[in-house]
Amino acid sequence: AQKITQTQPGMFVQEKEAVTLDCTYDTSDQSYGLFWYKQPSSGEMIFLIYQGSYDEQNATEGRYSLNFQKARKSANLVISASQLGDSAMYFCAMREGELTGGGNKLTFGTGTQLKVEL
């Protein structure tokens, strides 16, 4: 079974609008972390935001926020006030075993290609 599912292969958004990129996950661990990374065409993975499964508040970092719904096992990324430079591939990732010392490797989804239009 897929551990991380990103069902939107591509998304379009108008500049200055908000956009939500979907991510659902599957784990039996009680402690895990969820990450979003941005990968521009240059190829480098850029860390955006982190949410721990034990965090009560949704994470926010500038224009990025994570809509974490634990019961639904979803961790959607919301980008507010989109900019042309936001055009990139976005990956959701999970790290299991956060509090038991097993939290090392990241498991990634297949990504969503976001295109910001004028």
Place this chain on the structure above:
Amino acid sequence: DTGVSQNPRHKITKRGQNVTFRCDPISEHNRLYWYRQTLGQGPEFLTYFQNEAQLEKSRLLSDRFSAERPKGSFSTLEIQRTEQGDSAMYLCASSFRSDEQYFGPGTRLTVT
């Protein structure tokens, strides 16, 4: 530049040749990771070091692959007897303990 660096950025090799990639992590980071990314997919975990100790290896890492991190600083990933299926982007990341991982620009390998 104090980010993660990888060399070379691109490598073209013939099937059957050996290749070696290098990763220099962020200096204070004690953990180093290797991932492989094929076209249209997210990165897949290959192996992980804490200081100089290799603590986890994916089953993706066949016997032809070997990674080292001597003295807990830079790391090398070697692929012996390359196959066309090894063509991919090889990404290195580093972190301080279990903090977020910072990725390098990757090495794109093409096996002809």
